[in-house]
Amino acid sequence: MTLDAVDRQIILATQAGLPLVPQPYRFVARQVGISVEELMRRMEAIRESGVIRRIGAVPNHYKLGYKFNGMTVWDVNDDMIDELGAQVGRLDFVSHCYHRPRHLPDWPYNLFAMVHSKSKEGVQEKIAVIEQVLGKHCRGQTVLYSSRILKKTGLRIGG
Amino acid sequence: MDELDKRLINHLQDGFPICDAPYAKVAEQIGITEQILLQRLQALLDQGILSRFGPMYHAEQLGGALTLAAVKAPEERFEQIAEIINAFPEVAHNYAREHELNMWFVLATESPEQIGEVIEKIERQTGLQVYNMPKIKEYYVGLRFEA
Numbered sequence: 267m268t269l270d271a272v273d274r275q276i277i278l279a280t281q282a283g284l285p286l287v288p289q290p291y292r293f294v295a296r297q298v299g300i301s302v303e304e305l306m307r308r309m310e311a312i313r314e315s316g317v318i319r320r321i322g323a324v325p326n327h328y329k330l331g332y333k334f335n336g337m338t339v340w341d342v343n344d345d346m347i348d349e350l351g352a353q354v355g356r357l358d359f360v361s362h363c364y365h366r367p368r369h370l371p372d373w374p375y376n377l378f379a380m381v382h383s384k385s386k387e388g389v390q391e392k393i394a395v396i397e398q399v400l401g402k403h404c405r406g407q408t409v410l411y412s413s414r415i416l417k418k419t420g421l422r423i424g425g
Numbered sequence: 426m427d428e429l430d431k432r433l434i435n436h437l438q439d440g441f442p443i444c445d446a447p448y449a450k451v452a453e454q455i456g457i458t459e460q461i462l463l464q465r466l467q468a469l470l471d472q473g474i475l476s477r478f479g480p481m482y483h484a485e486q487l488g489g490a491l492t493l494a495a496v497k498a499p500e501e502r503f504e505q506i507a508e509i510i511n512a513f514p515e516v517a518h519n520y521a522r523e524h525e526l527n528m529w530f531v532l533a534t535e536s537p538e539q540i541g542e543v544i545e546k547i548e549r550q551t552g553l554q555v556y557n558m559p560k561i562k563e564y565y566v567g568l569r570f571e572a
Contacts, residue, residue, distance in 0.1 A: 269487070277482060284479035286463050286470075288446055306443050309480070313443070317486040319566070323437035323466075324477040327570050330434070337522065337529070348562065355565025365562040366493065373526065373556060378493075382570065408524070416519035416528070417511040 269317070272300060273308060284321070332382040334411065336389040338396060339375035341368075341406040347377060353399050354379050359392050374406060386411075426474060426572065429457070433465055434475070434572035490537040492559040494544065495526040496551065503527070509550050515543045526556060 269277070275298045284290045295305035312318050327335075342350055347365050354377065355363035362380040379396060383389045393409060432455060442450055452462040469475045485491060498506040503521075510516055510530055519530040534540050544555045 277487070280480050281482060282479070283470075283477050284441075286448075286467050286478070288448060288459060288463075290447065291443065291445065302445065306445075309443050313480075315486070317483050318480045319483050320439075321441040321443070321480045322439060322478070323434055323469075323475050324481065325434055325438065325570050325572065326473055326476045329472075329474045330570050330572050332570060348564075351562065351564040360565060361569075362566050363564040364560045365564070366558040366560055369556050369558075376561075378558075410522040410524045410526075410529070412520040412522050414521040416507045416521055417516060417530070418518050 269312075272298065273312060276305065276308060276312070327382055331384045334383045334386050334389050336381045336383070336393070336409040336411055338379045338381055338389075338393055338409045339407065340377040340379070340396070340400060340404050341374045342377045342400060343403045343405075344376070346403045350400055350403060351377055354396055357392075357395065357399070359383070360396075375408070381409075426469075430465060430469060430474070431572040433462070434469070434570075437466075437478070438569050488536065490532075490534050490540050490559075492532050492540050492557055493529065494532060494547075494558060495529045495556045496547075496553045497526055498528045498551075498553065506551050506553065510547060513543060513547065515539065 276294065279294050279297045285293045287293055289302075291305050291309070292302045295302040298305065309318070313321070351363055351365055354360060359381055360379045361382060362378070364378045365376060366378050368374050368376050381389050381392045383392060389409065393407075397404070397407070436455060437451070441447055444450060446459075448462050449459040452459040455462070466475070466478060470478060496506065496510075506528065507519065510528065511519055515532050515534050517531045517533045519528065521527060522529050532540055532543055534543065540557075540559070544557055548555050
């Protein structure tokens with residue numbers, strides 16, 4: 267979808283969050299200078315197009331107790347990766363799943379799946395499930411735990 | 426966090442309506458008043474249990490670009506390297522990870538060409554090779570966490 271100047275204003279006005287007032291869309295519409303009907307119509311269209319992934323609460327998973335974040339990486343046959351990636355992505359404990367390039371010889375992994383758990387054992391159990399899905403099509407794997415957050419800011423577009 | 430907070434977090438991750446009084450609508454679904462819902466949400470944001478409430482935008486579809494990149498930072502220079510990399514406004518997240526490739530960061534730029542430029546600058550300023558791992562295909566992105 268092509269976003270026009272008004273859509274872009276809507277994004278700028280909402281990317282830090284929706285206001286916690288009884289009529290939040292009216293509030294944003296006033297900021298942007300359009301009617302609430304137009305604002306809601308545009309936001310529906312932006313959501314339909316996939317530019318908005320979803321509207322809602324974004325929890326801080328550390329504060330919910332999910333302290334073990336394993337980036338599991340897998341060396342999967344290229345001709346099977348789309349089929350298997352889709353299957354791994356459907357597992358309910360995987361939050362992100364991507365095909366990314368290898369950097370041979372020191373980085374042979376091409377399938378990335380983020381797994382979150384409240385314990386290290388929990389991550390290990392989930393890795394075992396992914397291993398079963400990939401079966402003989404996987405030549406190697408490892409898991410990289412995050413030991414420290416060095417920087418975290420939301421993604422923002424400029425004004 | 427009590428049972429009601431947990432219910433709110435689980436309920437509100439799935440999608441929020443676009444209508445004139447969306448909080449009232451959600452409050453009715455949960456069986457509480459709009460006022461209590463707004464108060465609870467504000468408190469969860471204040472405590473940092475929710476990092477945000479609102480629309481999540483898809484950076485690439487806004488014309489921008491995203492990539493995941495990593496470096497092998499020598500232990501004795503780790504803090505210095507982190508400082509150099511974090512100073513770039515294009516670096517959205519940066520995580521230390523237990524691996525030879527021990528520093529992993531996400532670059533977000535307004536245009537795809539800028540990714541290469543930022544990577545070049547990081548390589549020059551750190552003297553390290555940057556392993557660029559842009560996504561070839563996305564199979565799933567969802568951030569649902571059971572409270």
